[in-house]
Amino acid sequence: MDRDNKLEHRCLLLENREVVPGWHLLELQAPDLVHASPGQFVQLRVGRLTDPLLRRPVSIHYAEPEKGRIRLLFRVAGRGTALVSGFKAGDNVDLLGPLGRGFPCLDEEEPAIFVAGGIGLAPLFFAAAQRSRVSLPFEFFLGGKSGSLLPPEGYFQAHGIKPRLVTDDGSRGGSGPVTALLEEYLETNKAPLRIHACGPGPMLAGVVELARSAGAAVHVSLESRMACGVGACLGCVYPFRSGDQVEYRRVCREGPVFNGEEVLFES
Amino acid sequence: MDRDNKLEHRCLLLENREVVPGWHLLELQAPDLVHASPGQFVQLRVGRLTDPLLRRPVSIHYAEPEKGRIRLLFRVAGRGTALVSGFKAGDNVDLLGPLGRGFPCLDEEEPAIFVAGGIGLAPLFFAAAQRSRVSLPFEFFLGGKSGSLLPPEGYFQAHGIKPRLVTDDGSRGGSGPVTALLEEYLETNKAPLRIHACGPGPMLAGVVELARSAGAAVHVSLESRMACGVGACLGCVYPFRSGDQVEYRRVCREGPVFNGEEVLFES
């Protein structure tokens, strides 16, 4: 057993910036975490006392190995993330990680398509930036409620990402669901290609459906409430197809990235 | 029923200053609380979530009606006060008050003697400053562990208080217990006089004993853990002599200041 790896990291918070209303970007000094792969996550301790009790899972949004820094991008969704939004530069942030398994085959030649719904952007940004760095081809589709609730272009440009946008209210990019962008793309671009998606359940179900029709490989990053984050408590499971049986797999250990075709989405 | 009085107050914190190591002085904008009498206290909410759950009682240390400000002086004693020590200017502090009954007869001519043990200083300072303001005679005896753990002279001077000090280690004033100062004083000064004391239980017991021998009136401010702070939960009681029976009285409602002769100190 290899115990050279540290699980818990106390990381200096360098910056906490509200990128768009309700979305915070944390920049952390975390040299032990910079070699995480896109799709992996950390378990962030949100309080010092016992309420709120549990850590919160947050994807690694970007890593800069040269500077020993990582970034987390999160949406204020409840009381845990509300507390984190108040963290200040200079604070120490307690993280477990890197955890889980990330997106597969990011270094392959075949085109990659990233489909992000809202804050589902967080892990896909990292994945796309990685392909961009080594000049591998990809598309980035991003959907959101409204233009002002998605980061500005500059946020992506520096990392070689040019997202195609749609918003529910049409205030930026086209209007409609992000799956429409994928659908359109798949009409003219045929497999082999590899889709990576992150976002709300129904969106992921739609992406998987489209991928299946197009014969494309598809991986999705799932969310669920977690306790341990390392596979020990069996609390974070999601239902999967296994033959004609339902099988519960751990999002934190076997995932959070799964072959989309095996996931049993709620219908 | 008079409901003009507000119970809960959200007060702007103007300053949080560490007066001596582990002792914090909070200066608050609290116009509704400036007419509190010395010995009364507030119930301070220490956290926003439910852990720690209970408010903490803190005496009013000083009030400036002209400026609409009050001060609280507290010692970091555990996790509640540790949280308060991190409050920052600009924060809103949630207080219930003013609560309880303060020191009686502070405006009488007969000399008053204040006997403070450590942070027991907090309410007595207010009482003495009030007498000082109207030029009524008083003595102020203060005992502490060590000189550096008690506020400097300047802290008292501005309010016309010249405390006689003793410390356990003799590093400031004489060495020994603060009750020795009282004992000495009572040898040469005879009743009528009125003693007001606040500090640890054994010290208060000693003060009451000396007062009894000297035939002096004595009032003590007691401490106990509180929940409601208003007399509703019966949680904060202290034992009292009532005939030859033990009777439990509420520190928050009948007190925190009591006639010392009725208190049943643990022996």
Next chain:
Amino acid sequence: MKAEPQLALELAGIKMNSPLMAASGCYGYGFEYAGWIDLRDWGAIVLQGTTLEPRQGNPPPRLAETPSGMLNAVGLQNPGIDYFLREVRPRLGELGCPVIANIAGESVEQYRELAAILDGVGEICAVEINISCPNVRCGGISFGRDPAVVERLVSAVRRVYRGPVIVKLSLEAGDLAAVGRAAESAGADVLSLINTLKGMVIDTACRRPFLGNVTGGLSGPAIRPVAVRAVWEMAGAVAIPLIGMGGITTLDDALQFILAGATAVAIGTANFLNPHVARDIKTGLRRYLDREGLHHYSELIGAAGSALHRR
């Protein structure tokens, strides 16, 4: 014009302007808060426990803070029923909201006697029988464990008290549903649950129990999940209305109990954190009903329960 959503109810005949009640033992006789708080925010106030004889209560310390909760070991300190009738009763009208007495005895006979004394006392609109206090040795909790004893006790009270009888249950019963059904069949009009859970804290510095009484009753948000479950189970076991309580501090908490099957909810510990909790939850509940297009909060009672779960 759209009608204001309604919060008023009749709970076994008690007319309440909202389903929010002050929990027994946490609100004294009401007067302690009356100078400051508008008591009309309460649908009813349950007074602190009353016994036949005066009780001095347990030695201090009586309180300990625990994670998201607190222990109390008051031990039913109270001046006894005679003092109550003489000194407290005449002033209860000033409170401006319905008042419920909470009684505790050391034997079935004592409960009966207390109830008989309170029968016809106009200032009191119901009695709550506390058979679940963890802080008294020869009363309280032991009565609430055994369905047969509960049946006997409630019947005795029922025979002498003509107003609404509320039976307050704890979780210590091995079989909660059986105890609830026993109370129901003996003629209880309402069940209230839960009382505090028996707990303790050890003072590690002194190496001895922290509370003067060794153990105390755990209340506050810590016990809420257990309390919601108890209400949910009881709603499936009895047909009489329930008063749910245990750790309610916010509107969401109150809704959980109502959705689980409580007709009214009581608030104890949260008063200590937020003395305006009744006002805040009442305002919140009105806004919530309005937003959700509901006319009366009662549409929410038991709404989280599946038909299957109900008997």
Next chain:
Amino acid sequence: MKAEPQLALELAGIKMNSPLMAASGCYGYGFEYAGWIDLRDWGAIVLQGTTLEPRQGNPPPRLAETPSGMLNAVGLQNPGIDYFLREVRPRLGELGCPVIANIAGESVEQYRELAAILDGVGEICAVEINISCPNVRCGGISFGRDPAVVERLVSAVRRVYRGPVIVKLSLEAGDLAAVGRAAESAGADVLSLINTLKGMVIDTACRRPFLGNVTGGLSGPAIRPVAVRAVWEMAGAVAIPLIGMGGITTLDDALQFILAGATAVAIGTANFLNPHVARDIKTGLRRYLDREGLHHYSELIGAAGSALHRR
């Protein structure tokens, strides 16, 4: 030279280097943490629950956060005893600390069968019988309520398993002491307590129970006062050693259980907050003993109990 204070113990023959145990269901099979944590910080690890047949467990969501606590409704998801023997058992030696199996059945016969299968399995140094799981319908908790059933069940296991038998109790028993004594007289070597408390959370937005399984088990600091009390009471009721648990996160918490009468303590939920909790408490305990001039932590066992309280 002053001797280092000692933490080692033999618990019913299980040689442990400290009284700290990983609680069942919170530490998987140990491997999940093994890559990161030095498992030798544990006196023993109790494995997740094992049943005869594979169980897929309850539908998600299985977790809910509550004030200073959490609900879980895993429902004993596990690959069954055959898989366990084939795939897990051979690797257990790698963990580097004593390993205890935790078993759950749907009948006395199933418990017996599981125990018989594990008898003589060298990698396992004891079995813990879970008769207190709130998350399974036809097993678990119902076994732990009735002293007569407990006696039968423990006797059955006792007859077929030659190693130490630990019986894990919940608080649902109406009379905890009676259940403990029943286990003791049936031959249990150790009692462990408490298991989680049955609770629930209602999703007020969807107006339905939040957990897939409706109810779940409450663990974490919220339940600690109740757990300490249970250990204290049990210490006065039985003579066999106790493993105390429920909300332990710090040294002070662990000391409370030991002072209340626990010989060892188990830690579940706190691992999720602080995966180094065993190391931290172990270090703290050594320092504490040193400071207090104690030679062995066992001097603290039950030290908060008055003689009167003991039987």
